[in-house]
Amino acid sequence: xxxxxxxxxxxxxxxxxxxxxxxxxxxxxxxxxxxxxxxxxxxxxxxxxxxxxxxxxxxxxxxxxxxxxxxxxxxxxxxxxxxxxxxxxxxxxxxxxxxxxxxxxxxxxxxxxxxxxxxxxxxxxxxxxxxxxxxxxxxxxxxxxxxxxxxxxxxxxxxxxxxxxxxxxxxxxxxxxxxxxxxxxxxxxxxxxxxxxxxxxxxxxxxxxxxxxxxxxxxxxxxxxxxxxxxxxxxxxxxxxxxxxxxxxxxxx
Numbered sequence: 001x002x003x004x005x006x007x008x009x010x011x012x013x014x015x016x017x018x019x020x021x022x023x024x025x026x027x028x029x030x031x032x033x034x035x036x037x038x039x040x041x042x043x044x045x046x047x048x049x050x051x052x053x054x055x056x057x058x059x060x061x062x063x064x065x066x067x068x069x070x071x072x073x074x075x076x077x078x079x080x081x082x083x084x085x086x087x088x089x090x091x092x093x094x095x096x097x098x099x100x101x102x103x104x105x106x107x108x109x110x111x112x113x114x115x116x117x118x119x120x121x122x123x124x125x126x127x128x129x130x131x132x133x134x135x136x137x138x139x140x141x142x143x144x145x146x147x148x149x150x151x152x153x154x155x156x157x158x159x160x161x162x163x164x165x166x167x168x169x170x171x172x173x174x175x176x177x178x179x180x181x182x183x184x185x186x187x188x189x190x191x192x193x194x195x196x197x198x199x200x201x202x203x204x205x206x207x208x209x210x211x212x213x214x215x216x217x218x219x220x221x222x223x224x225x226x227x228x229x230x231x232x233x234x235x236x237x238x239x240x241x242x243x244x245x246x247x248x249x250x251x252x253x
Contacts, residue, residue, distance in 0.1 A: 001112065002028040004050040006041065006057045007092060009033035014092035021095075021106060035059035038082060045084045052115045053086040061088065077108050081119045087111060124178065124190040136179075136191045143181030143189075151175045153196075 005018065015031065022029045030048045034040075035057060041064075045053050055061060056072050064080055072090050080086040089108050094101035127133050140146055154172040173196060180190040 001026075001052070001115065002030070002048070002050045003052045003054050003112065004041075004045045004048055005029050005031040006036060006053065006055045006060050007031060007033055008057050008059075011056070011092040014095055017095045017102075018092055018105075021102070021109065025106075025109060025112075027109075027112065029054075033057070037063045041086070042083050050084065052112050053082075053084055054089055054109070054112075055086055056089045056091055064088075077111075079111060085115055120188075122190075124192050127191055127193045133193070139189070140179065140181045140191075143183055145182055147180045147182070148177070149180075150177045 003022075007015070007018075012033065019029065030050065032044065036044065037060075041053060041055075041060065055064070058070070058072055061070050061072060061075065064082075064086065065075055065078075067074075072088055075088040076090045078088045080088070087108065089105060090101070095105060098104070125132075125136070127136060151174070152172055153175050175196050176192055176194050178190060178192045180188055182188055
């Protein structure tokens with residue numbers, strides 16, 4: 001296997017350390033310190049017959065990812081699925097300046113072995129009735145773990161008749177909830193439960209009751225403690241809107 005390393009010219013002194021790691025992994029590498037656009041990067045990778053691009057040049061990174069000031073620290077470990085895949089790593093200096101820098105770099109570079117794997121398009125299944133929910137819960141019983149997330153909407157503040165009265169905050173509701181199961185074969189499956197403002201489905205109470213009853217039934221089983229919340233916002237809104245069963249299963253209630 002052969003890779004193209006796009007690094008910052010200020011880090012030239014660390015190239016020998018990177019080359020040493022590459023040799024130990026049995027990987028050939030060529031390098032450039034030029035700031036390149038996507039098309040220039042892909043063209044150079046083809047010219048040098050590389051199967052993968054490794055980038056730690058933040059000027060190049062600005063052409064590869066969205067955002068005003070992306071950094072390699074923010075994007076480290078990401079695989080960008082261009083015509084020739086591109087792996088973002090941290091600055092080469094971290095090999096020596098960060099205690100675990102060399103180990104972390106090797107963990108990122110281990111992804112190179114999967115260079116030929118094609119990305120799987122993201123798909124999800126909408127839960128339209130209780131039968132679909134029952135089928136999904138049975139299928140998710142085999143998951144290694146299940147990640148849970150929500151989308152919310154906050155309505156405009158309520159303005160009272162009294163101009164001197166304090167303005168009341170608008171109501172925040174969960175518009176949809178989703179669960180993604182990770183299975184032992186590496187596959188992912190996602191289901192989405194629409195609640196309101198999602199296509200034409202607006203029956204909030206009916207659909208929330210559906211989620212409540214079926215999920216309570218599932219998480220009450222011995223193998224049901226598999227739910228993982230991504231953060232404070234999801235947990236707080238979940239508790240506030242009455243979906244305590246989810247928070248309880250996460251040990252947050």
